[in-house]
Amino acid sequence: MENPSIAGMREIKIRYALTLYQNGNVSVGKASELAGINLWEFLDILRMRNIGFRADEEHLAGELNK
Numbered sequence: 001m002e003n004p005s006i007a008g009m010r011e012i013k014i015r016y017a018l019t020l021y022q023n024g025n026v027s028v029g030k031a032s033e034l035a036g037i038n039l040w041e042f043l044d045i046l047r048m049r050n051i052g053f054r055a056d057e058e059h060l061a062g063e064l065n066k
Helices: 004-022 028-035 039-048 057-064
Strands: none
Touching: 004 028, 004 039, 028 039
């Protein structure tokens, strides 16, 4: 079972990254990095919280080449 304070810190990091991502300040890759989770987990969180994924061809190509 995860320590409640660790779970709380994880959620704070995720919320911070989501806010930056939603405001267009960071890419989805950078947001996942800031949240301390992998890209696929971050994309799942976007889906679960009904937050749209924004990408253009150039941005998406850059993320996929990482």
